[in-house]
Amino acid sequence: MRFLLIEDEKELAAALSTALGKHGIVTDHTMHLADAFELTRQNPYDAILLDRRLPDGEGLSFIPQLRRAGVDTPVIVLTARNEPLERVEGLNVGADDYLGKPFLVEELMARVRAVLRRPSNLVEPRIVAGRMVIDPLNLNVTIDEAALDFPRRELLVLVALAKRKDKTVLRSTLESAVYNYEEEIQSNALDAHISRLRKRLLEMGAGVTIHAIRGVGYLLREE
Amino acid sequence: MRFLLIEDEKELAAALSTALGKHGIVTDHTMHLADAFELTRQNPYDAILLDRRLPDGEGLSFIPQLRRAGVDTPVIVLTARNEPLERVEGLNVGADDYLGKPFLVEELMARVRAVLRRPSNLVEPRIVAGRMVIDPLNLNVTIDEAALDFPRRELLVLVALAKRKDKTVLRSTLESAVYNYEEEIQSNALDAHISRLRKRLLEMGAGVTIHAIRGVGYLLREE
DNA sequence: CCCTCAAGATTACGGCAGCATTGCGGGATT
């Protein structure tokens, strides 16, 4: 397998290249979007790892350019800007996955495998949970076609739980679904969100309950 | 299935052909409108993909010519994404759908499927929102049959919201509905449009309200 | 069976991020 890495931090790029090499992956590396486009014409990459903040501009703008040229190679966006809403932005312009720095190479590999296994990535997923229908890409929740208004953080918690409905979601997973690495929590803010979310779901008769798994995380279950 | 592709960018055409090939579609390709017409006489295509800017003229002029000859093959117009208003023109002369470049091949396929599934091709979608009837293709809004006049940007915001009536529309989605990639916003211009649009809708008794979903986006709801 | 302690649940409070509104001025259009 052969990847294209578009990243301007040289040390990170070098480290990634060697790490990927241990998985049998050959990596081409460039710091510039202009070069990147040329490279994709010359090589059929299996995946593209794309940084957002680059010397010649916003990395995301590369994706439409690529798609316009008919290249449908999976793109995984790497960024320090791990604001959850920004992830959605990336996915909306055609990225296949999003990975916030810092990350473990193992996690990257897991996502790469997932993306490569996916036959078509444009299917708009929807989650049904109780009476709710959730569109995780547009952060949209409806009951009987009517949109519900959730505060941002509660909404992110809800989506993260609904994505793995009937399965326990680790506390740390929830935290990284709601907060980025700059934002740090020193209190029980997550617990507070869960509590407020529970109250709200009850009031609107959403048909789901959130259970605490002591010492592990939370779990959303249909009633 | 067999498609006719009328496109002068060779690279894009080649990429599209192979991509469509993966979906089991045979593609005939030409760069000239004159050839295209001949080809449609000889082959019963399932769909025609038509670029607007062509060496021998405006691609759109091909559609009336085709219809006059009694050919009702679905036509999907590929246009530069820059001008939202530009897309609309194509639909007025009888195109069945448009697709702004850049696009994902998967999106093209989704639209192709949609068009082929449509029983009658020249269906004119219309959105009813409150007292308004919106024709999103012609960017036309009426109340009681009377046409309303909107500033361009406010109109684009309104249509984007009305298309997803009762669903939240992400801020980033709205921005990309109103602005293209060259135009950049550094202020709360979108907020200003929303505010002015609200005022206007109120004055004319449109029967809809626009709600802010704090930290997420906006939502249009009927009163 | 009860006691203990840790983990979770709930809620008030206050700071501040994000939205609403509006005047201004430049530029496009007529």
Next chain:
DNA sequence: AATCCCGCAATGCTGCCGTAATCTTGAGGG
């Protein structure tokens, strides 16, 4: 030349959300 659109920025305000204090629940041990 007049008008209107529209980006920009200043101002005011709403309510989200982090914090912490307090209460509740549950597991394990004696």
